[in-house]
Amino acid sequence: MSHPNLVALATITRREVTRILRIWAQTLVPPAITMTLYFLIFGNLIGSRIGDMGGYTYMDFIVPGLVMMAVIQNSYGNISSSFFGAKFGRHIEEMLVSPMPNWVILGGYVAGAVLRGLLVGIIVLGIAMLFTRVRLPHPFITLATVLLGATIFSLAGFINAVFAKKFDDVAIVPTFILTPLTYLGGVFYSVDLLPQWASTMTHANPIFYMVNAFRYGLLNDSDVSMTLAFGLMLGFVVVFSAFGLWLLKRGVGLRS
């Protein structure tokens, strides 16, 4: 790795991973505790009374959704807090005055956030294995979904951080947009249970496609076609990447 841009990319990624590991009690432990409680209460206690969902036990059904939920929330949270923290503490200037092109800055932060998403996903999947037998009929689709889902929400978190002027602005999007979309994205139920209007609305929710693609990877079952799910995810990656790079080029919220 001798090209300056690759060295710079690796430097930002390493710094992000170091940060994640340094504050592991804030980055890795909370999702593990929250998801353990979800598995215990929804999957085990309540799930045993719900019965089957889409032909699977309720515990089996919610595992893919909960893993994806953890991946999305942590990817988003990592980049929004880290990038906004760098803006707030002004050490973002270290990067802005450097010769790094914008794609390296964006790529480094996204790589760090995706790695946290992946790490949390592995932890949550490991916890799920304590409650049920996790199969992996489509490992490539499973991995591709996690990487694409984490990338999309890393980019979304980056855009949030660029516009944020105070820490409250970083919390608004997860509270009022991300959490409702996640809960209404088919994590806890099959879209077949919904009335027609609610089912139609759910199809406008990008998280719905990620959860279903991941569910297909683990359970070989999905409410949507994989072509549509991956087409949409790739589309989001392209659009959000282009917007993030444009924001960096214009210096929105970064250069005066």
Added chain:
Amino acid sequence: MNPIPALEIRELRKVYATGVEALKGVSLSVQPGDFFALLGPNGAGKSTLIGIVSSLVNASSGSVQVFGVDIAKNREAAMRLLGLVPQEVNFNFFEKPFDILCNYAGFYGVARAEAKRRAEEELRRAQLWEKAFTTARTLSGGMKRRLMIARAMMTQPRLLILDEPTAGVDIEIRRGMWRILREVNAAGTTVILTTHYLEEAESLCRNLAIIDRGEIIENGPMKTLLSKLDVEGFLLDIDGELPAQLPHIEGIALHAEDRHTLDLEMPRAMHLNQIFAQLDEAGIRVRSMRTKTNRLEELFVRLTGSKEAA
């Protein structure tokens, strides 16, 4: 043929979104190897100028070249030549100085092994090696400023810009920083310094520009500019008390600072002996004397003050 300037600024303008015109067509040239002072009162436009050169601020119009490389046309190449020590501390307080330096070099594409070698060298030079692996927030104010100089030197810049690097540090640390900056300059790096300590500029810099209200009002060699200062001020400590009526001495201004101290302002061409002789005749005996103001400070106040009066 003249060498390519280390920094060439032409007709640089900056109007902020608020409508404030921070720079009104600034042109400036700094030669390679120079130790250059950029002086000006608060709000004069110094930080905006440095912000544009370091690409943190977008210029409204005009051009900036670093060693002939236009920052608008080839920002990446220009930034590789530049090191910046900003006015405000801007490293991550939760990281360790060693990591801060290695990461900074990494942003410029310096491989990790080489970055580690340079980090140790720069931390030792800044007398911070014993703090290399402690959290940066525990460093004192002076240490933080030295760390920012060490960080800027990690990329071996050809042009080093320091925005008030010694603000708020005690004189001992300041002199230590001067030593480092002299070494850096002696090794061939062009240094541009803004400071509020005018004796610092007078001691370190060979050339200077004074900026006020977004315009360069004076620019040239330190010696030439100081020679423009045609008057000097002294405070004379008197034996006993001053008489109620001070003597009139042609060409000089005298007034009593207090009952034992005389404030004297005289043309540089005049000899002190003449003045002492006339004071002696008036029964005023001078026990000791001191310079009233720093020479550069006097020039600075005259230039920026006269503009205000106008």
